[in-house]
Amino acid sequence: MMNLKEAFRFQNRIDRLISDTEDILSSEDCVTLTRRTYLYKKAAPDAENETVTVIPDTEYYRQINELIEFVMYLLRQRKKLSDAISETKRSLPIDLDGEVSLNRYRQKMSSVFRGMAGIKDREVTDCNSGVGYRFNNEGNQISYKCDVKRVTTINFDRNTVRRYAAQLSETADKASLEVDKCLINYEVDYAPPFDVNDSFDEVFEKFNAG
Numbered sequence: 001m002m003n004l005k006e007a008f009r010f011q012n013r014i015d016r017l018i019s020d021t022e023d024i025l026s027s028e029d030c031v032t033l034t035r036r037t038y039l040y041k042k043a044a045p046d047a048e049n050e051t052v053t054v055i056p057d058t059e060y061y062r063q064i065n066e067l068i069e070f071v072m073y074l075l076r077q078r079k080k081l082s083d084a085i086s087e088t089k090r091s092l093p094i095d096l097d098g099e100v101s102l103n104r105y106r107q108k109m110s111s112v113f114r115g116m117a118g119i120k121d122r123e124v125t126d127c128n129s130g131v132g133y134r135f136n137n138e139g140n141q142i143s144y145k146c147d148v149k150r151v152t153t154i155n156f157d158r159n160t161v162r163r164y165a166a167q168l169s170e171t172a173d174k175a176s177l178e179v180d181k182c183l184i185n186y187e188v189d190y191a192p193p194f195d196v197n198d199s200f201d202e203v204f205e206k207f208n209a210g
Contacts, residue, residue, distance in 0.1 A: 020200050021070060021074065027057075080190065092182050092186060106169075116161045120154075
């Protein structure tokens, strides 16, 4: 048994192991053997041909069949753990996935509103940043530089965004607390077949050992 927080961590570990195995099996160079035969005799009748096997660029090249079985085993464990997590979620007092997803938006918008609340009205003069046109004494149109005054004012209700920023932050904190309680206090009916901190080699060796 493990709590939900541990279960999600273990799920991520399985995902990583699957990804690492996929990287090996997806490389043709890793899953094939190439034999090069140097046809010396054809060029020099007194010489003997020589055959050399090119070693694949993976330490697991002798265990490709075992890796195929290993990734199938990991997928079964992933399914077993996912089903156990789903069963636990059904007993929770909140919609865990929905609350976590919604909370990300609450936190993000609270930050946006705080940034908006910090914007101040301002007036700035940009020297010689404008261009005007006039006619000179000869009747030709010429350009000239001029200063540009920029007046920036907020286009929203500052008090509203401040209120909403505080409201969303408070709601997000409460929701995070409820999520944390669920992650820690609710157990998942799953017995991990290896330690979450085991390396790829350690997990693979344990699998091969049966």
